[in-house]
Amino acid sequence: MTIGGEYDAVILAGGQARRLGGLDKPGLSVGARAMIEGVVLAVSGARRVIVVGPERPLPGVSFAREDPPGGGPVPALRAGLREVTAPRVVLLAGDLPYLRAGHLAELLRASDTGAGHAGGGVVAVDDGGREQWLLSLWPAERLRRALEGYSGRSLRGLLGPLVHARVALPGRPWFDCDTMDDLEEARMNVLNEWTALACQELGIDPARVDRDLILDLTKEVAHGVARPAAPLTAYLLGLAEGAGTAPEDAVARITALAKNWGAATAETLTES
Incomplete structure (x- = not known):
């Protein structure tokens, strides 16, 4: 972690995730990384980062454990705060897939322009105005006394x-993944962002991209033919579309071909 920041970060990552069937929630991936990795990346400007929970391969991070393990957020905060040395501490959940460094900068800015000088904390609120305690910033000494x-x-x-x-x-930096539906939503959001950026780079109008249709196609090809055939098929479809040679029902025809792949190859092998 970057040394010399004006705050430490305590990330709570030791919950029992009952609504996820006891899975290691912070360790679940959204996009190319585990959620806990994304949260640690967002606080790269912290002087010290303390993760309260099981140890993980996170370079430069300190670990603490609440007593008893899984005992809840207050014991976890108490354990993490023992390791804090900076005058301020950011308190975060370990499963915030939309959190970015800019959100932390906003909390710090709010603290610097009034709340911090009054010795108080800054808490993020969601779109319904509800406080999100695991996305907040506090004077460390006042928090210890409390x-x-x-x-x-x-x-x-x-x-x-x-x-x-x-x-x-x-x-929505406060959005956490308590259920499988939440996790799926976060993963689809990554796909939305990627589609928009890829379309921008390629000069394609995103409105022309029927994402779900293409995903269904590649899923059918991966299942019915072979996994590597899925991206290859999408590429071939793009080439045909660009060349103007793809029939109007191209996706439907390739989907049908994938569904009947076993029969089609049997006939080809018989003929040969």
């Missing part, structure tokens, strides 16, 4: 009295 006298189990009870500013951040 923890010393707190016997409750909820972050709201602990952090609510310390808030001096609530900040609505662009995008």
Whole structure:
């Protein structure tokens, strides 16, 4: 991690993920990386990054463990805060696939322009105005004092009295993946972003791209023919479209060919 920042980061990544069947939620991938890796990347400007949870291959990160393991966010925060040395601490969940460094900069800016000078914290709010405690920034010493006298189990009870500013951040950096539907939504968002960027680079109008139709096609080809045939088929279809030689029902015809691949190859082999 980059040394010399004005804040430390505590990332809570030791929950039991009951709604995900006990899977290692922060370790699940969205796009090219695990969600916990994306959160660590977003706080690359922190002086120190502390992950509360099982140790993972994350270079430059310190690890702590709540007692007992899986005991909840308050014990996890307590364990992470013991490792904090910076005057301010960012508190984050380990499963925030939309979080970016710019969102942390907004929290720091809000702290610098009022809330921090009042000795209070800054918490992000979602699009319904609800506080997102695991996307927040706090004066470390004040947080320690609050923890010393707190016997409750909820972050709201602990952090609510310390808030001096609530900040609505662009995008949905507070979105976490509690269910498989959440995870699928995050993964599809990556696909949407990639499609838009690829279309921009290739000079294609995104409105012309029937993404779901192409995905269904490649899925059918991967299942019925072979996995490497899926991207190859998409490429061949693109070549035909660009050359103007693809029939109007090209996708339907290739899909049907993939579904009947076994019979088609049997006939070809018989003929040969």
